[in-house]
Amino acid sequence: MAQKPTALIVDLSQVSILTEIIIRAGNVADPQNRAHTKAAYEPDERYDNQVIGLSVVFRRGATLDELASTASFPNRKLGYTSVGVLSQELASIGCAPVLFITPTGRFLDHHTLAFTRRGAIEESLADDALDALIRALLMVDNPYQVMRA
Amino acid sequence: MPDVTPKVTPEAPQTAAPLPEIFADFAGMDRLPDLGTVLMLGTAKRHPEYAQLVGKPVVFRYPNEVEADGYIVSREQYGETFFYGALTSDIRDISPHD
Numbered sequence: 203m204a205q206k207p208t209a210l211i212v213d214l215s216q217v218s219i220l221t222e223i224i225i226r227a228g229n230v231a232d233p234q235n236r237a238h239t240k241a242a243y244e245p246d247e248r249y250d251n252q253v254i255g256l257s258v259v260f261r262r263g264a265t266l267d268e269l270a271s272t273a274s275f276p277n278r279k280l281g282y283t284s285v286g287v288l289s290q291e292l293a294s295i296g297c298a299p300v301l302f303i304t305p306t307g308r309f310l311d312h313h314t315l316a317f318t319r320r321g322a323i324e325e326s327l328a329d330d331a332l333d334a335l336i337r338a339l340l341m342v343d344n345p346y347q348v349m350r351a
Numbered sequence: 352m353p354d355v356t357p358k359v360t361p362e363a364p365q366t367a368a369p370l371p372e373i374f375a376d377f378a379g380m381d382r383l384p385d386l387g388t389v390l391m392l393g394t395a396k397r398h399p400e401y402a403q404l405v406g407k408p409v410v411f412r413y414p415n416e417v418e419a420d421g422y423i424v425s426r427e428q429y430g431e432t433f434f435y436g437a438l439t440s441d442i443r444d445i446s447p448h449d
Contacts, residue, residue, distance in 0.1 A: 206429045227378040228416045229446065235415050242376040242413070247394045247431070257378035276377055276417045276442040306391075307382030351388045351419060351438040 206250035212260065212301040212313070219286030223266050224301070224315065226258045226282075227275035231341050236332060243327035246304060246314055252323060253302045255316035259309055260301055273309055274348035281339030291334040292317060297324070371404060373423070375411040375436055383435065386424060390436035395425070401434045411436045418443050 230239050245254040259273045266282055288299050300323065302314040317324045317331045324331060375390040383389050390411055395402060404423045412418040420440035426433050 203430055204428070228413065232415060232447075238374075238414055238416070241374055242378070244376070244393065245397070246379075246391070247397070247433070248391075248428070257376055276444065278416075278444055278446045278448075306379060308380040308388060309378075312379065347444070349442045349444065351441055 206248060208251050209246075209249040209253045209302040209304050209314070212262075212303060214285055214289070214299065214301065217262060217285055219289060220284055222260070222262060222285045223264065223269055223282055224258050224260050224285065224288060224313075225266070225269050225273065225275075225280055226256060226315070226335075226339060227273070227277040227280055227344075229277070229279040229341055230281045230339055231336050239332060239335075240327045246302075249302075249304070253304060253314050253316075254323060254325060255300070255302065255314040256327070257309075258301075258313050258315045259311040260313045261311040264311070269311060270344065271346045272311060274346045275344060276347060276349050277344055278347060279341055280344045281341050283338040283340065288335070288338040291338040292331065295330045295334050296320070297331055297334065370420070371407070371409045372412050373401070373404075373409050373436060375413060377411075377413055377417050377419075377442065381435075383426075383437075386435070386437045388438050389424070390421075390438070392423065392434040392436055395432035395434065398434060401425075405434075408439075409436070411438070412445070414445075416444075416446050418445050 300316040304314045306312045419442045421438040
Protein backbone atom coordinates (compact mmCIF):
# COMPACT_ATOMS: atom_id res chain seq x y z
CA MET A 203 0.00 0.00 0.00
CA ALA A 204 1.30 3.46 -0.85
CA GLN A 205 2.35 5.54 2.10
CA LYS A 206 0.94 9.00 2.68
CA PRO A 207 3.41 11.74 1.84
CA THR A 208 4.60 14.23 4.42
CA ALA A 209 3.72 17.83 3.74
CA LEU A 210 6.78 20.01 4.07
CA ILE A 211 6.55 23.44 5.66
CA VAL A 212 7.80 26.70 4.20
CA ASP A 213 10.53 28.14 6.40
CA LEU A 214 9.05 31.61 6.77
CA SER A 215 12.18 32.83 8.53
CA GLN A 216 14.01 32.40 5.23
CA VAL A 217 11.66 34.35 2.96
CA SER A 218 11.49 38.03 2.26
CA ILE A 219 8.55 38.85 4.49
CA LEU A 220 7.82 42.20 2.86
CA THR A 221 7.62 40.89 -0.68
CA GLU A 222 6.38 37.30 -0.50
CA ILE A 223 2.67 37.16 -1.27
CA ILE A 224 -0.11 34.82 -0.14
CA ILE A 225 -3.48 34.77 -1.95
CA ARG A 226 -6.74 33.40 -0.61
CA ALA A 227 -9.52 33.07 -3.21
CA GLY A 228 -12.85 34.72 -2.47
CA ASN A 229 -14.03 37.65 -0.41
CA VAL A 230 -12.92 36.69 3.08
CA ALA A 231 -13.76 40.20 4.28
CA ASP A 232 -17.48 39.81 3.52
CA PRO A 233 -19.20 39.29 6.89
CA GLN A 234 -21.50 36.75 5.23
CA ASN A 235 -18.45 34.59 4.51
CA ARG A 236 -17.19 34.26 8.09
CA ALA A 237 -18.81 30.88 8.71
CA HIS A 238 -17.71 29.61 5.31
CA THR A 239 -14.10 30.61 5.90
CA LYS A 240 -14.20 28.82 9.23
CA ALA A 241 -15.67 25.72 7.55
CA ALA A 242 -12.93 25.84 4.92
CA TYR A 243 -10.24 25.64 7.63
CA GLU A 244 -10.06 21.87 7.29
CA PRO A 245 -7.66 18.97 7.69
CA ASP A 246 -6.12 17.42 4.60
CA GLU A 247 -5.93 13.73 5.45
CA ARG A 248 -3.84 12.88 2.38
CA TYR A 249 -0.70 13.63 4.39
CA ASP A 250 0.81 11.66 7.23
CA ASN A 251 1.54 14.71 9.33
CA GLN A 252 -1.10 17.02 10.73
CA VAL A 253 -2.06 19.30 7.85
CA ILE A 254 -4.94 21.64 8.54
CA GLY A 255 -5.84 25.11 7.42
CA LEU A 256 -7.07 27.23 4.56
CA SER A 257 -6.27 26.70 0.89
CA VAL A 258 -4.05 29.51 -0.39
CA VAL A 259 -1.48 29.96 -3.13
CA PHE A 260 2.11 30.98 -2.53
CA ARG A 261 5.28 30.76 -4.60
CA ARG A 262 8.57 32.17 -3.45
CA GLY A 263 9.56 35.06 -5.68
CA ALA A 264 6.23 35.27 -7.51
CA THR A 265 4.47 38.59 -7.93
CA LEU A 266 0.81 39.05 -7.08
CA ASP A 267 0.01 39.15 -10.78
CA GLU A 268 1.92 35.95 -11.50
CA LEU A 269 0.29 34.08 -8.62
CA ALA A 270 -3.22 35.24 -9.49
CA SER A 271 -2.91 34.54 -13.22
CA THR A 272 -1.41 31.09 -12.67
CA ALA A 273 -4.18 30.13 -10.25
CA SER A 274 -7.02 31.62 -12.33
CA PHE A 275 -9.45 31.13 -9.48
CA PRO A 276 -13.17 31.14 -10.33
CA ASN A 277 -13.88 33.63 -7.56
CA ARG A 278 -14.75 37.22 -8.42
CA LYS A 279 -12.57 38.54 -5.62
CA LEU A 280 -9.22 37.67 -4.14
CA GLY A 281 -7.56 38.53 -0.88
CA TYR A 282 -3.81 38.96 -0.75
CA THR A 283 -1.25 39.83 1.85
CA SER A 284 2.46 39.63 2.47
CA VAL A 285 4.00 37.12 4.84
CA GLY A 286 5.16 40.05 6.97
CA VAL A 287 1.78 41.73 7.34
CA LEU A 288 0.05 38.41 8.06
CA SER A 289 2.68 37.50 10.67
CA GLN A 290 2.32 40.93 12.29
CA GLU A 291 -1.47 40.70 12.52
CA LEU A 292 -1.32 37.17 13.90
CA ALA A 293 1.39 38.11 16.40
CA SER A 294 -0.95 40.75 17.82
CA ILE A 295 -3.21 37.92 19.06
CA GLY A 296 -0.43 35.52 20.02
CA CYS A 297 -0.56 33.46 16.83
CA ALA A 298 1.80 32.71 13.97
CA PRO A 299 1.29 31.42 10.40
CA VAL A 300 2.39 28.02 9.11
CA LEU A 301 2.44 27.26 5.38
CA PHE A 302 2.28 23.60 4.40
CA ILE A 303 3.40 22.83 0.85
CA THR A 304 0.39 20.99 -0.57
CA PRO A 305 0.32 21.28 -4.37
CA THR A 306 -2.72 19.97 -6.24
CA GLY A 307 -3.18 18.97 -9.86
CA ARG A 308 -5.08 22.19 -10.47
CA PHE A 309 -3.02 24.58 -8.33
CA LEU A 310 0.68 23.82 -8.35
CA ASP A 311 1.25 26.75 -5.96
CA HIS A 312 -1.36 25.44 -3.50
CA HIS A 313 -0.41 25.66 0.15
CA THR A 314 -2.37 25.12 3.34
CA LEU A 315 -2.26 28.07 5.72
CA ALA A 316 -2.55 27.11 9.36
CA PHE A 317 -2.29 29.20 12.49
CA THR A 318 -0.37 28.26 15.60
CA ARG A 319 -0.97 29.48 19.14
CA ARG A 320 1.55 28.75 21.88
CA GLY A 321 3.34 26.54 19.38
CA ALA A 322 0.39 24.25 18.62
CA ILE A 323 -1.53 24.23 15.36
CA GLU A 324 -5.06 25.54 15.78
CA GLU A 325 -7.53 22.79 14.85
CA SER A 326 -10.27 25.30 14.06
CA LEU A 327 -10.29 28.90 12.97
CA ALA A 328 -10.98 31.06 16.01
CA ASP A 329 -12.73 34.40 15.70
CA ASP A 330 -9.66 36.40 16.64
CA ALA A 331 -7.51 34.55 14.10
CA LEU A 332 -10.11 35.11 11.39
CA ASP A 333 -10.25 38.80 12.32
CA ALA A 334 -6.45 39.00 12.08
CA LEU A 335 -6.55 37.32 8.68
CA ILE A 336 -9.21 39.74 7.47
CA ARG A 337 -7.15 42.71 8.69
CA ALA A 338 -4.12 41.36 6.83
CA LEU A 339 -5.85 40.69 3.51
CA LEU A 340 -6.40 43.30 0.85
CA MET A 341 -9.44 42.48 -1.23
CA VAL A 342 -9.33 43.09 -4.98
CA ASP A 343 -11.34 42.08 -8.03
CA ASN A 344 -9.89 38.99 -9.68
CA PRO A 345 -8.77 39.93 -13.20
CA TYR A 346 -8.00 36.29 -14.02
CA GLN A 347 -11.35 34.74 -13.10
CA VAL A 348 -11.81 31.44 -14.99
CA MET A 349 -15.03 29.48 -14.62
CA ARG A 350 -13.94 26.40 -16.57
CA ALA A 351 -13.91 23.27 -14.42
CA MET B 352 -76.63 10.87 -23.03
CA PRO B 353 -74.22 11.28 -20.24
CA ASP B 354 -70.86 12.74 -21.00
CA VAL B 355 -68.37 9.90 -20.54
CA THR B 356 -65.42 11.75 -21.86
CA PRO B 357 -62.70 11.30 -19.29
CA LYS B 358 -62.00 14.51 -17.59
CA VAL B 359 -58.41 15.51 -17.87
CA THR B 360 -57.17 17.53 -15.00
CA PRO B 361 -54.13 19.53 -15.86
CA GLU B 362 -51.25 18.23 -13.86
CA ALA B 363 -49.51 20.50 -11.51
CA PRO B 364 -46.22 21.61 -12.99
CA GLN B 365 -43.47 19.21 -12.05
CA THR B 366 -40.89 20.81 -9.88
CA ALA B 367 -37.65 18.90 -9.61
CA ALA B 368 -36.44 18.28 -6.10
CA PRO B 369 -33.47 20.46 -5.35
CA LEU B 370 -30.17 18.67 -5.56
CA PRO B 371 -28.31 18.07 -2.33
CA GLU B 372 -25.84 20.87 -1.62
CA ILE B 373 -22.35 19.96 -0.55
CA PHE B 374 -20.05 22.55 0.97
CA ALA B 375 -16.74 22.58 -0.88
CA ASP B 376 -13.77 24.90 -1.03
CA PHE B 377 -12.96 25.52 -4.68
CA ALA B 378 -9.63 27.06 -3.64
CA GLY B 379 -8.39 23.51 -3.12
CA MET B 380 -9.43 22.06 -6.48
CA ASP B 381 -7.39 19.09 -7.65
CA ARG B 382 -7.25 16.91 -10.74
CA LEU B 383 -7.55 13.13 -10.98
CA PRO B 384 -6.49 11.44 -14.24
CA ASP B 385 -9.85 9.78 -14.91
CA LEU B 386 -12.13 12.48 -13.50
CA GLY B 387 -10.57 15.80 -14.40
CA THR B 388 -11.16 18.59 -11.94
CA VAL B 389 -12.27 17.41 -8.52
CA LEU B 390 -12.92 18.89 -5.10
CA MET B 391 -11.38 17.19 -2.11
CA LEU B 392 -14.18 16.45 0.35
CA GLY B 393 -12.35 14.44 3.00
CA THR B 394 -12.36 10.92 4.35
CA ALA B 395 -15.34 8.67 5.04
CA LYS B 396 -14.28 8.73 8.68
CA ARG B 397 -14.80 12.49 8.83
CA HIS B 398 -17.77 12.65 6.43
CA PRO B 399 -19.74 9.39 6.66
CA GLU B 400 -22.82 11.23 5.41
CA TYR B 401 -21.37 11.40 1.89
CA ALA B 402 -21.44 7.60 1.43
CA GLN B 403 -25.15 7.62 0.61
CA LEU B 404 -24.63 10.28 -2.06
CA VAL B 405 -21.88 8.55 -4.04
CA GLY B 406 -22.71 8.68 -7.76
CA LYS B 407 -25.76 10.89 -7.30
CA PRO B 408 -26.05 14.39 -8.73
CA VAL B 409 -25.29 17.14 -6.25
CA VAL B 410 -24.36 20.81 -6.24
CA PHE B 411 -21.01 21.71 -4.79
CA ARG B 412 -21.22 25.16 -3.30
CA TYR B 413 -19.06 27.65 -1.49
CA PRO B 414 -21.91 29.92 -0.43
CA ASN B 415 -21.75 33.51 -1.55
CA GLU B 416 -18.89 32.67 -3.93
CA VAL B 417 -19.07 29.81 -6.44
CA GLU B 418 -20.88 26.57 -7.22
CA ALA B 419 -20.85 23.74 -9.77
CA ASP B 420 -22.83 20.61 -10.57
CA GLY B 421 -21.28 17.22 -10.09
CA TYR B 422 -21.34 13.97 -8.19
CA ILE B 423 -19.44 12.35 -5.34
CA VAL B 424 -16.84 9.69 -5.99
CA SER B 425 -15.18 7.48 -3.40
CA ARG B 426 -11.59 6.34 -3.74
CA GLU B 427 -9.53 3.96 -1.65
CA GLN B 428 -6.21 5.60 -0.91
CA TYR B 429 -3.65 4.87 1.77
CA GLY B 430 -6.00 2.28 3.29
CA GLU B 431 -8.80 4.82 3.77
CA THR B 432 -11.88 5.86 1.83
CA PHE B 433 -11.66 9.40 0.48
CA PHE B 434 -14.52 11.33 -1.09
CA TYR B 435 -14.01 13.63 -4.04
CA GLY B 436 -16.44 15.85 -5.87
CA ALA B 437 -16.28 15.35 -9.65
CA LEU B 438 -17.51 18.38 -11.59
CA THR B 439 -19.88 18.03 -14.53
CA SER B 440 -20.49 21.71 -15.24
CA ASP B 441 -18.50 24.85 -15.44
CA ILE B 442 -18.23 26.83 -12.23
CA ARG B 443 -20.85 29.51 -11.62
CA ASP B 444 -20.20 32.81 -9.90
CA ILE B 445 -22.85 33.26 -7.19
CA SER B 446 -21.18 36.13 -5.40
CA PRO B 447 -23.16 39.31 -4.76
CA HIS B 448 -22.21 41.91 -7.34
CA ASP B 449 -21.48 45.49 -6.38
